[in-house]
Amino acid sequence: MKVFRRTIRVKTSKPVELINVTGEVEEVVRESGVRNGGVIVFSHHTTMGIYINEDEERLKRDIIDFLEKLAPKGAGYRHDEIDNNAHSHLRSILLNPSVWIPVSDGRLMTGTWQSIFLAEFDGPRSRSYTVQVMGE
Ligand code: ZN
Numbered sequence: 001m002k003v004f005r006r007t008i009r010v011k012t013s014k015p016v017e018l019i020n021v022t023g024e025v026e027e028v029v030r031e032s033g034v035r036n037g038g039v040i041v042f043s044h045h046t047t048m049g050i051y052i053n054e055d056e057e058r059l060k061r062d063i064i065d066f067l068e069k070l071a072p073k074g075a076g077y078r079h080d081e082i083d084n085n086a087h088s089h090l091r092s093i094l095l096n097p098s099v100w101i102p103v104s105d106g107r108l109m110t111g112t113w114q115s116i117f118l119a120e121f122d123g124p125r126s127r128s129y130t131v132q133v134m135g136e
Helices: 024-032 056-070 088-092
Strands: 002-011 015-018 037-043 050-053 098-104 115-120 124-135
Touching: 002 024, 002 088, 015 024, 015 088, 024 098, 024 124, 037 050, 050 088, 050 124, 088 098, 115 124
Parallel strands: none
Antiparallel strands: 002 124, 015 115, 037 098, 037 124, 050 115
C-alpha cells in the first residue's frame, strides 16, 4: 500500500471562516498516483474542524449561525479565563478534526454537492492541515 502525504498552510482573514479545500485535496490525490484507496483530511488545530457539505453561500451562513447558536461567545466558559476562545473550541468539536473520503479510479467518491471544508472559529489565523492518501 502506498502512503502519500502533504501538509498545506492556509491563512484565514475573519473570526469565523469556512474554506472549501476540495480542489487542493483532489490535487494531492492526483499527485499521489493512488488510483484506489482513500484520503484523509486532518486538521492540526483545536479551533478548526473539517466537514463535508454543499458550497452554497446562504447555507454556509446558516452553518455558521447554527454553530454560533450552539456555542455562543462568552457564555461563562471556564476556558475563557485563559484565552477567551472557549466558543471556538466548542464549535470545532461539533465538527470533526478529520474526514475520510474513498478514492476510486483516481477520483474522490464525493457526491455532486459534496465539498470538503475547513472551518476555523478563532481567526484570523495561520493554519495547516494534512492530506494523506492511502491505497494502490
Ligand atoms: Zn483556547
